[in-house]
Amino acid sequence: MRDRIRWLAGLCGVALVALVAAGCGGGGGGDTLTFGTASDPVVLDGALVSDGESLRVIDQIFETLVGLEPGTTEIVPELAESWEASPDGLTWTFKLKDGVTFHDGEPFNAEAVCFNFDRWFNFKGGLQNSSVSYYWQTVFRGYAQNEDETLSPSLYKSCEAPDEQTAVITLSEPSSSFLGALALVNFGIASPKALTEFKADAGTVDEEAGVFQPSGTYGTEHPTGTGAYKFESWERGDRLTLVRNDDWWGETEPEIGTLIFRPIPDNAARLQALQTGEIQGYDLVEPQDIETIQGDSSLQVLDRPAFNVGYVTINQSMAPMDNILVRQAVAHGLDREAVVNNFYAGRGVVAHEFMPPLVEGYAGDVTRYEYNPEKSKQLLQQAGLTLPVPIEFWYPTDVSRPYMPDPKRNFEAFAASLNGAGFKVTAKSAPWSPDYLGRQQNGTAGHLNLIGWTGDFGDPDNFVGTFFQTRQPAWGTTDHPNNEVMDILNRAERETDIAARTALYQEANRMIADWIPGVPYVHTSPALAFQSNVSGYVPSPVSLEEFSSVTLGDEESGDGEETDTEETEETG
Amino acid sequence: MLRFVVRRLMLLLPILIGLSILVFLWVRALPGDPAAALLGERATEESIAQVREQYGLDRPVYIQYLAYMRLVLRGDLGTSIKSRRPITEEISRRFPATVELAGAAMLFAVVVGIPLGFFSAKRHGGVFDNASLVGSLLGISIPIFFLALILKWLFAVELGLFPTIGRQSAEISIDHPTNFYVLDGIIALDPVATSDAIWHLVLPAIALGSIPLAIIARITRAAVLDVQNEDYVRTARAKGLASSIVDRRHVFRNAMLPVVTIIGLQAGLLLSGAILTETVFAIPGMGSWLAEAIEARDYPVLQGGILFVAIIFVLVNLVVDVSYALVDPRVRLS
Numbered sequence: 022m023r024d025r026i027r028w029l030a031g032l033c034g035v036a037l038v039a040l041v042a043a044g045c046g047g048g049g050g051g052d053t054l055t056f057g058t059a060s061d062p063v064v065l066d067g068a069l070v071s072d073g074e075s076l077r078v079i080d081q082i083f084e085t086l087v088g089l090e091p092g093t094t095e096i097v098p099e100l101a102e103s104w105e106a107s108p109d110g111l112t113w114t115f116k117l118k119d120g121v122t123f124h125d126g127e128p129f130n131a132e133a134v135c136f137n138f139d140r141w142f143n144f145k146g147g148l149q150n151s152s153v154s155y156y157w158q159t160v161f162r163g164y165a166q167n168e169d170e171t172l173s174p175s176l177y178k179s180c181e182a183p184d185e186q187t188a189v190i191t192l193s194e195p196s197s198s199f200l201g202a203l204a205l206v207n208f209g210i211a212s213p214k215a216l217t218e219f220k221a222d223a224g225t226v227d228e229e230a231g232v233f234q235p236s237g238t239y240g241t242e243h244p245t246g247t248g249a250y251k252f253e254s255w256e257r258g259d260r261l262t263l264v265r266n267d268d269w270w271g272e273t274e275p276e277i278g279t280l281i282f283r284p285i286p287d288n289a290a291r292l293q294a295l296q297t298g299e300i301q302g303y304d305l306v307e308p309q310d311i312e313t314i315q316g317d318s319s320l321q322v323l324d325r326p327a328f329n330v331g332y333v334t335i336n337q338s339m340a341p342m343d344n345i346l347v348r349q350a351v352a353h354g355l356d357r358e359a360v361v362n363n364f365y366a367g368r369g370v371v372a373h374e375f376m377p378p379l380v381e382g383y384a385g386d387v388t389r390y391e392y393n394p395e396k397s398k399q400l401l402q403q404a405g406l407t408l409p410v411p412i413e414f415w416y417p418t419d420v421s422r423p424y425m426p427d428p429k430r431n432f433e434a435f436a437a438s439l440n441g442a443g444f445k446v447t448a449k450s451a452p453w454s455p456d457y458l459g460r461q462q463n464g465t466a467g468h469l470n471l472i473g474w475t476g477d478f479g480d481p482d483n484f485v486g487t488f489f490q491t492r493q494p495a496w497g498t499t500d501h502p503n504n505e506v507m508d509i510l511n512r513a514e515r516e517t518d519i520a521a522r523t524a525l526y527q528e529a530n531r532m533i534a535d536w537i538p539g540v541p542y543v544h545t546s547p548a549l550a551f552q553s554n555v556s557g558y559v560p561s562p563v564s565l566e567e568f569s570s571v572t573l574g575d576e577e578s579g580d581g582e583e584t585d586t587e588e589t590e591e592t593g
Numbered sequence: 594m595l596r597f598v599v600r601r602l603m604l605l606l607p608i609l610i611g612l613s614i615l616v617f618l619w620v621r622a623l624p625g626d627p628a629a630a631l632l633g634e635r636a637t638e639e640s641i642a643q644v645r646e647q648y649g650l651d652r653p654v655y656i657q658y659l660a661y662m663r664l665v666l667r668g669d670l671g672t673s674i675k676s677r678r679p680i681t682e683e684i685s686r687r688f689p690a691t692v693e694l695a696g697a698a699m700l701f702a703v704v705v706g707i708p709l710g711f712f713s714a715k716r717h718g719g720v721f722d723n724a725s726l727v728g729s730l731l732g733i734s735i736p737i738f739f740l741a742l743i744l745k746w747l748f749a750v751e752l753g754l755f756p757t758i759g760r761q762s763a764e765i766s767i768d769h770p771t772n773f774y775v776l777d778g779i780i781a782l783d784p785v786a787t788s789d790a791i792w793h794l795v796l797p798a799i800a801l802g803s804i805p806l807a808i809i810a811r812i813t814r815a816a817v818l819d820v821q822n823e824d825y826v827r828t829a830r831a832k833g834l835a836s837s838i839v840d841r842r843h844v845f846r847n848a849m850l851p852v853v854t855i856i857g858l859q860a861g862l863l864l865s866g867a868i869l870t871e872t873v874f875a876i877p878g879m880g881s882w883l884a885e886a887i888e889a890r891d892y893p894v895l896q897g898g899i900l901f902v903a904i905i906f907v908l909v910n911l912v913v914d915v916s917y918a919l920v921d922p923r924v925r926l927s
Contacts, residue, residue, distance in 0.1 A: 026629070063677060152628070283758070287873055290745075293749065
C-alpha cells in the first residue's frame with residue numbers, strides 16, 4: 022500500500038508539471054490582441070441589434086457614410102468623402118470614396134449604399150419590432166409599410182444612385198440630426214451580395230411562441246463590410262475572432278493582425294483575466310476596481326468621455342411642482358456636489374445641463390443653482406406655502422446604472438438635503454423593471470424621481486430633444502407644456518446649418534435651465550482597462566472605438582512602438 | 594431490472610409536466626420582463642408593448658403554456674430572446690461544458706476523497722484523521738464562489754500557474770465535434786490542445802469538487818469504520834489473509850455501497866454549484882447560461898434549460914439506483 026501511494030504521488034507530480042509546462046505562455050503573442058467583453062454579441066448585423074457588445078464587434082467589420090473624429094462626436098468623412106444638403110434640407114447628396122471594396126471583393130458604390138438603406142426601410146414583420154431595429158425607428162421613425170399604428174411615417178423617403186460614386190438620400194422632412202445618426206454603426210454599409218446570398222433578413226416568427234427565429238447565416242457566419250477587420254470565426258461563449266483586412270483603404274495599416282473577443286460576464290473574472298494576461302483589455306470596469314488597476318504598473322485605466330446624464334425629474338403635473346418658485350427651491354435644495362463627490366468613486370462631474378459638455382449645443386453659461394437650503398425655504402415661503410412642503414420622491418431598487426451606481430444612496434443624500442431645505446420627503450421605491458420604469462414614464466412616480474440617460478449618438482437632439490421636444494407625462498408637460506422650448510427644439514432639429522443649429526441648442530439649454538423641468542446632477546466617465554503596453558486605443562463617448570489604431574509595445578518596456586512612425590518621417 | 598427501468602422512465606412524463614407548469618408560472622411571476630430587460634431606459638410604453646406582443650407575452654398564461662408544450666412535443670424548446678439562437682442548439686453547446694466540469698470535479702472529489710476517507714478510518718483518532726476532519730468542515734462551509742476566487746487569485750494571478758477563464762487558451766483553435774474540449778483534443782490527436790483543456794479544468798474542478806470531496810471523505814471514513822468492525826472482516830483476518838487483501842476485497846468493496854449512493858446524489862449539488870463556478874471562471878456551461886437568463890428574464894431559456902436539467906436529474910438518479918443493484922447483489926429493485 023505504501024509503495025502504491027508513493028507511485029501515485031509521483032505520477033500526480035509528473036502530470037502536474039506536464040500540465041503547467043504545456044499551458045504556460047498564455048496571453049496575446051505577436052500581433053494578437055484579446056479583449057474581454059461582458060457577453061457574446063447577439064448577431065453581427067448592425068441593423069438588427071442595439072446591444073453594446075454586438076456593436077463593438079460590428080464597428081470593426083463595418084463602416085458608415087460619415088464617421089466621428091476618434092474620441093469626439095465631431096462628424097468627419099468616412100465612406101463618403103463629402104456631402105451637401107439641398108437648401109430645403111430634404112435632399113442629401115453624398116460623394117463616395119473611390120476604390121473601396123467589401124471583404125468579399127464586391128465593389129463599394131452608390132448602388133450598395135442604396136441597397137442597404139432600402140433594405141432597412143423595407144423591413145417587415147418581426148424585423149419592425151423595436152427590440153430588433155431600434156435605431157432605425159429612433160432616427161427614421163417608420164418603415165415603407167408600418168405594421169404597427171404606434172409607428173410614425175418614415176423620415177426616409179428614397180435613395181438614388183445617379184452614378185457609382187454619388188448617393189442621394191431624400192427625406193420626407195428636413196432634419197439635420199440624421200447626419201450625426203449616420204455615424205452610428207447600426208447604419209454600416211454591407212455587401213449586397215452577402216446580404217442576399219446568406220439571407221440576412223430570413224427567419225420565421227414562430228406562430229405559437231412568437232419569437233423571431235433567424236434562418237440565414239449572414240449575421241452569424243458571413244458579416245461582410247468594408248472595415249479594417251474581417252470576420253473569421255465565432256465560437257459562442259468562447260471567442261469571436263477577426264483578422265486584419267489587408268485590402269483596407271485606411272491610411273495606416275492596422276498593427277493588430279488578429280483580434281479576439283472573449284465573453285466574460287463576471288466583473289471580477291474580467292479583472293483577473295487582465296491581471297494574468299489572458300486578455301489585454303476590457304470594458305465596463307467597476308469603479309471599485311479602478312484603484313487596483315491604477316496601482317498595478319503593468320496595467321492602465323483609460324477614461325471614456327462622459328456621455329450620460331443623471332437627473333432628478335420634476336413632475337409638474339403634481340402640485341406644487343408647477344410653480345417655478347417651488348422648482349427653484351428644489352434646485353437650491355439638492356446638494357449635488359456632496360452626492361457626486363461621495364458616491365461616484367471620483368468618476369463623476371456635477372452636471373448643470375441635460376447633456377454632457379462635449380456634445381455640440383452645450384451652452385456652458387446656463388443659470389446655476391448652488392446648494393442653499395435657506396434660499397429654498399425663502400422661495401417656498403414666497404410661493405405662499407407652509408413649511409415643510411410634503412413631496413413624494415421615488416427611486417429604483419435592484420439596479421445599478423452607469424450614471425447612478427447606487428440609487429438608494431443618492432436618494433438618501435438628496436432626501437436629507439431636501440428635508441433641511443423646507444421639504445418633507447416621503448420615500449417611495451419600486452423595482453427598476455418594469456415597475457419603476459413604467460411609473461416614471463407615465464408620470465406616476467411622485468413629485469420627484471431619480472433617473473438618467475446615456476446618449477445613443479453625438480447629437481443634442483438625442484438628449485434634450487428626447488426629453489423636451491414632445492409633451493410627456495414623465496415631466497408633466499402634457500398638462501404644463503413649455504411651448505417656447507418645444508418650438509426652439511423643433512427649429513433646431515430642422516436647421517441644416519451646423520453653426521446656427523448649435524446656437525439654437527445652446528439657447529434651448531439656457532431656457533431649460535431657467536425653466537427647471539428637472540435637476541441634472543451628474544455626468545459619469547466609464548472606464549476601460551488595458552495592459553500598459555497597449556497604446557493607440559481612443560475611448561469614444563459613444564463607444565465607437567476602432568482597434569485599427571491600436572499598437573502593442575514590448576511587454577517589458579510598457580511603451581508603444583514608436584520606431585515605425587520615426588522611419589516614415591525620415592523617408593517621407 | 595428492465596421492468597424497473599421502464600417504470601422509472603415512465604415516471605418522467607408526469608414529472609416533466611408538473612415541473613414545466615411550475616417553471617412556467619414561476620418565471621412569469623418574477624418581477625420585470627424581457628421587454629424592459631432588452632430596452633432599459635430606452636423602453637417607451639409603446640416599445641414594451643410591441644416586444645411583449647412579439648413574444649406572445651400578452652396572451653393569457655394558459656394559452657402561452659399550451660403553445661409552449663406544443664413546441665416541446667415537436668422537439669423544439671424555443672428560441673432564446675436574448676441571443677436569438679434555438680435553445681436546443683445552445684444546450685448542445687453548453688451541456689457538454691457543464692458535464693465536463695462536473696465530471697472533472699467528481700473525479701477530483703472521488704480520487705482524493707475516497708483515499709482520504711479510507712486512511713482517516715485506518716488511522717482514526719490520529720493526527721491525519723483530525724486534520725482531514727477540519728479540512729472537510731472547511732470544504733463544506735466555504736462558499737464555492739469564494740473558494741473559486743481565492744484559488745484564482747492565489748494560483749492564477751499571484752503564482753501564474755493556471756488560467757483564470759474559459760475552457761481553452763486563445764491561441765488554440767481546433768474543431769469541436771463533441772464540445773467536450775478534452776475529448777476533442779484527443780480526437781484531433783493534438784496533445785497541446787488536450788493538455789490545455791485539462792489545464793483549464795483544474796481550478797474550476799477543485800472549486801466545484803470541494804464540497805463533494807468533503808462529503809465523500811466523511812462518508813467513506815464512516816463506512817470503512819463500520820465495515821471494519823464487521824464479523825466477516827474479523828474472520829478474514831483470522832484466516833490469515835494479508836491486510837491489503839482484506840482491505841481491498843472485503844472492507845473497501847462493502848464500504849463503497851453508501852459511497853456510491855452519495856456520489857449519485859452529489860450530481861445534483863454539482864449542477865447547482867456549477868452555476869457559481871462557471872460564472873467565476875467564465876465557463877460557457879448550463880449554469881452560467883441559466884444565471885444570465887434569470888437576469889435577462891429570458892423565459893424560453895429558463896423553461897427549456899430547467900426542463901432539460903430535470904430530465905438529466907431523473908436519468909442520473911435512475912442510473913445510480915441501477916448501479917446500486919449491480920454493486921450489491923442483495924438489493925432487489927422493486
